[in-house]
Amino acid sequence: MTLYNSIRTLSILLLVLIFYSSCSDTPKESATMLIYGGTIYTVDSTKTKVEAIAVKHDRILYAGNLAEAEKFKTDQTELLDLKGKTMTPGFIEGHGHFMGLGYNELNLDLMNTTSYQAIVDAVAERVKTAKPGEWITGRGWHQSKWDSMPAEIVHGFQTHHLLSEVSPDNPVYLRHASGHAGFANAKAMEIAGLTEMALDGSKTYEVEGGEVLVDALGRPTGIFNERAQTLITQHIPQKTPETDRKAFELAVKACHKNGITSFHDAGIPKETIALYEQMKAEGKMGVRIYAMLTGWDEELLNQWYKKGIMVDDDHLFTIRSIKLNCDGALGSRGAWLLEPYTDRPDHFGHETLPMEFVKKTAINGLKHGFQVCSHAIGDRANREILDRYEIAFNSMPNKTNNHRFRIEHAQHLHPEDIPRFAELNVIPAMQAVHMSSDRPWAIDRLGEKRIKEGAYMWQSLLQSGVPIVNGTDVPVEPINPIASFYSSVSRKTLKGTPEGGYEPEQKMTRTQALKSYTLDAAYGAFEEDIKGSISVGKLADFTVFDQDIINIPENQLLDTKVVMTILNGEVVFNAEK
Template sequence: MLIYGGTIYTVNDNQTTVEAVAVKGDTILFAGSMAEAEVFKGETTELIDLKGKTMTPGLIEGHGHFMGLGYNEISLDLLGTTSYQSIIDAVAKRVETAKPGEWITGRGWHQSKWDSLPENLVKGFQTHFRLSDVSPDNPVYLSHASGHAGFANAKAMEIAGLTGLYKEGLGAYEVEGGEVILDQGGRPTGVFNERAQTLIVKHIPEKTTETDRQAFDLAVKASHRNGITSFHDAGIPRETIEFYDEMQANNKMDVRIYAMLTGWDKELLNEWYSKGVRIDPNHKFTIRSVKLNCDGALGSRGAWLLEPYADRPDHFGHETLPMEFVKETAYNGLRNGFQVCAHAIGDRANREILDRYEMAMKGVNDKAKTEDHRFRIEHAQHLHPDDIPRFAELGVIPAMQAVHMSSDRPWAIDRLGEKRIKEGAYMWQDLLKSGVPIVNGTDVPVEPVNPIASFYASISRKTLKGLPEGGYEPEQKMTRAQALRSYTLDAAYGAFEEGIKGSIEVGKLADFAIYNQDLMTVSEDKVLDTKVVMTIFDGKVVFEDK
């Protein structure tokens, strides 16, 4: 394959742009001038003329949930809903075609992003009664966009045996690592925060092999449509590992998956510690990291804070995993060669995790095991100023989804107040200047998988509606080169894979994304008009927008 005729950004500091790229099989043979590339042209060469379009390395989704992406295309997608009424309408429409008693599930609602809020809010959330009215016979469970809360109707709570859960005088029924929000009469409102979600989720029928295959296929196609050739899958259980093995055996693994083992299954972790990391020689399905969920989300007020919420002064969020287990996992990870990737959104969660990582590094005290651990904190959304330099000092990589700033910043100030927002929220440039790379992404299905939206957020610090003028805390904007790097070479570094992907260099994998316009030079207000028009994976065209 010979690709030429447009601007090709390499993300290689020694040669930032080239005129042509030659590929043989799944590997880059040449990147340089068109004149030099002519030697690679033969009778069987596939010629791709960009016709003025722009090409970059294939994009890497640095933190997402691959099967969640697929299942979000099957179930109710509520990411675009702008009011409680729009959720009710979506469920009512699904009720019309649902079988009697069939569960209706969906994901993506976020009350802080609605144009207007309903009456009778409880702790900032809606109540289930209107939802229950439109679906009296079908149980409904709708996950919050963050995944850290859920919303059930009366039928779902009846099936879960929760209709008798009256705690008069309490605002919430506490469970370990979460809460069921109650109204003034002590009745469940339908909102289940953090680990309380299991009270409902355990009653939802399990997915089938057939639906898994459908979701997987949809996730692959969605990735290709968006120029994504690699995907950091943030926490998968044993069953998903077996399923991915099957997909790879059947030659269906058409996205390179870098998987994190789900941290709640100690038996699974111990098995993998015993047998060691798995680095796929075909670079399709690698397992060498562990995902820990250590606090909740800011939207559901589950993020674990050092100081209370500005809009709920009696509440600090939730520690959803004991910090002793974080320390133990960090220690085991270092000893056995596994990267640890800990979810932390609130400043206390980030500090506590950095503390445990540091303790583990001192406890192992073996330079060979600790000098290139590449431990990560996933999200690192809100940091205490004192902890920002600690990432570089400890060699911890922040995996931050820039689009969260676009979606969350307009209301996050209500949760944290102006001082905490300005000193410690979405601190991209401060972290980059301290000497650490940033791994970008979307956390799909929390946000749509579209990398252009995250790129735009990175460089503009604006909402996707282009507000405010100048952006929020503009001194923290990334440059376009930094933003592209966060989706390519730095994301590859975050998975120990910078030697095989993330830039267009001889010997690296032939994964590319091609766009309708030059996202590196087009005016900022036109960036969101950028479309992926072709994706090349493993040296083959896998998507073309005709």
């Protein structure tokens, strides 16, 4: 071989090596979006923080250092500079009521009222524009959060007289913040046929799983607890398709504004299922919904047992769980307790669903592949449900490998029942913000011993080996996840009291709190393989905050704002636009 040919051959080989070398450095895929320039928490244990993320359409293509991420960039790639802000996986509302959120925007929102008079004033204002005889409805009042109580009270609740005076011709029904009680005026009770009471109290109202509060003369005060609410609500006109669509759209908008990309909808009927299917078909499912079938409708459950679970390939609307409402709320003294209420010694709360039905549903859930999610706030309700779950597990051991049964709220537990969650692999879905709202007055309901040994036991449950699914129970509380995150790590009210927090040994770390709103919440819906962390191959859902929620001082957390929400690799909310 001549020297020329040798040099020529070497040159060709060198060019080939350079070509293949350059090709090997070029990713085979290109990004539709490149995100960089801020603090990015992944909630991925293998790589907790990254500099940049490359996204291709609805999936995460790469998460790591910026130099490598830029290799996925083309002329068509959208560049998103975080400008020093903080990004996390998309936040997941682990227990809420989606349509309740939307309707709270349409009806009277009483969440921020601080007195009975404020409720009366809000209704009086609405009466001015209401049509004659039109129902006025709302939600959000909570007597234990008022600055003062009215002069006339029965069992800790106001009476209807002031409300009836400002709205003599329009029936009014206002749901308690918890949703477990309601407040009606005289016109509403007249329509329901509940005003003809004997003055000697000889006529009483007995409602299984509920209570009509009456005064000393046996007359209804306007307060309807738990299942007694149906005495009034059955007379309220049905919602229309138009109002349902409007409420749905408002709920989507509220989620985007608050950085919520996924939502565990805790109990929906067949009508809502049809609405969601229609919204998805029209391309309007702007939030990923993991829905629980309402357990009140046994016919609906039987239909789905035959049909089987529905896991959406688009990950927008999935049905694979059942919601059972097994007791009431602490604020209305409906939570079912092992020992009587400290501030009402003759009362234990309410078993709002027969435990035999819980056992039956747990067995059917295992048999047909449905997760069972049972509402339990009181310690007796929690114990009874754990007992029924255990019976079901023991009866069908070959079906228990990955059941992921949940207890929703798990708010007040007997100390002996805390380790049972891990032993039975039952997930507690707990809304930390309830502690901030309820703890100042919950001690009046339960007493110091029960509060300290079994109330809001987050760290004890986490240390026992179970994840916690966090959330707000919207519209019981505002959907803002920052409030629940703050409550998780501070154990304080949203006013910042007390110093050091209530039962501070039960605080979550910030890493635990973030995980409870992302990866652990995804796990609670069998979705940890597709969401909950910023990992290659997972869905491109992200929440961007204006502050570093992991490192800023605690007293600055509540000032944090959601500035951007990204769903399916697209910006769906931008506070700057």
